[in-house]
Amino acid sequence: MKLKSRVLVVGGGAIGGLFAWRLSLSPAVTVSLVCRSNYQKVKTSGYLINSAQFGKAVYRPSAVFRTVEEAAAADGPFDYVIVALKALPNIYDSSESIQQAVGPNTMIVLFQNGIGIEEPFVKRFPFNSLVSSVSFVSVKQEEDGVLKHGGFSMIAAGIHNFKRSLGEDTEKLEHLFRAFESQGVSCTIESDIQPYRWQKHILNGSTNPVSVICGGSSCQEMVKNDYCRRLLEETMEEIFVLGKRVTGKAFPGVDGIVDPQSATEYISSIPVPVYTSMLVDSQCKRPMERDVILKNPIDLAEKLGVSVPHMKALYALVTMVEESYSK
Template identity: 35%
Template sequence: MTRNGASQEKRRVLVVGGGGVGTMACVALEKSNMASVTVVLRSNFNKVVQDGFEIESVDHGKLTAWRPSAVVNTVPQSDPTKPFDYVLVTMKNIPELTDIPKIIAPAITPGHTTIVLLQNGLYIEPPIVKAFPQNILLSGASYIGAHERNAQVVHDDHDHFHLGAFHNPTFDRSAERVKLDDFASVYNGSKVVEAEIVDDIVLYRWRKVLWNGIFNPMCAITQLDSAMVRRAGGEYSVIRPGMAEMAAIAKADGYDLGENIVDVMIDSTPIELAFRPSMLVDVDKGNPMEAEVILGNALRVARKRGVQTPILDNTYRFLKLVQARLLIARGSIAQPTGLPTKDFI
């Protein structure tokens, strides 16, 4: 029986990025028994090939020497006889370093492969639509808590994300819905995770960036965890006003998040729950941050819509300085030369 006739044929899925989010996506897809997963790894490739992943998961339990169906260290070229049904992108989205469309292009079969973005940020989809006009695009806002270091994965908050189709004018919305339903059914096949289908994924990206766009940068800039930023006086001087500005941008963009959304977001993060957001984890590791897609893109919408954002503007300026330090330390950008060396008091 063909797939359209509800066959049990496994979907061929390429996962690009083997950090915490990507690894747990591989686990969910493989454990559904509805997908055969190939994962593209970089820094942890040799370790995973040799020993597999060591995983402690709130959803899947302890997994030792675990690997998906295939592990590769470069994005494979599309095979016309066995094209990838889905390319799931979970790698960090850092425009200063990575060109996502260029990276995934070899694996995309025009008119067949559905692209799925499970990444942070706002309006990260238009470059994909532009680069791949013949491919359906799905987008997900994830709330998982999972961190990977040297093939050791700690997954301590449930795998749940909102998933929607980001409309590509090339396609009828009904065709996009078919792929949306199919991917969600595969991902949810293990019965212990949840890809929740939504009609407008941009709404949920705005809701997520309302929190991410102020807590993440402030923690990265100060190197304080989420609770200390609030206890040290940042909640009323920076956090709440910054969130209010973000909500104003969303409203100007056509997404009214609600009159009490700032209180809702603050209350959803009890001050007793101290944790280090992803940007701060990146700073801890000396890795560049997703500054542009999380905060920069929101501020570009603000400029387009005429919204004043003094708190977020200054936050972005300081965040860019931290990003520059991280990029210089990695040799990704050159350190300025020919500047005065004399100390000034």
């Protein structure tokens, strides 16, 4: 009998909880989950999930741990470590946090937003397979252990750093993706994932910081205001120009987003209010993903001589907001 692949999902928030649930339904894998702030609730009651795509469910993880060290001691090292932590390089190093769970044959799969997230993992694990993935999904944790998910879930991924050969690592990634696809999650493997990462950043790099500055507005409310919509579109234009300069390629046009105007039209078409993760973090007085959302792209722009005045202004403002409640 073929042994099941062992998967550790590190980070039990909205993305980690949703994808751990879908994977746990596949007979090809066993899933362990590391939760932090919501550990007690998930350990006691599991997740209450309301999904427009998959329906309502209660997901009780068979193995949930408070720390990576506890998970590693119980069942490590793992075949796959999925990193679903917030990317906060100014607070902690995500690569260091998973070290105990990584063995010689572990494939590390990043489910994190932002630009430039891969390099800390390449430096710490130069001999491990590293996958950079981008999730196109609307899901939020409304309270500890309570997830609300929309009607769509897609993962695009590419091998960022391969261990043995690109073919062997692609085969291993395909095994994981077959488990996802068997449970309704659309998956695609790309030879170059960075255009997809920049595609998602069109929305992330604009609506996230602007929503914080607007003081709590939904994405739809922002695009209804002429001045705010113009700010969003001008910021998006900077991201389009910079991303194409960095990657040397056109973006894939997911959700029909091919320019700033189509991006704001897409936001307007979403039937339910969307509140960004950076806004939620600021309202809860938590650190925001300001470095991977804004600072890393700004640093790239300065190296390449690309003008990004809107991004620089937004970075200064959200930094001030975060400092105002973190003192």
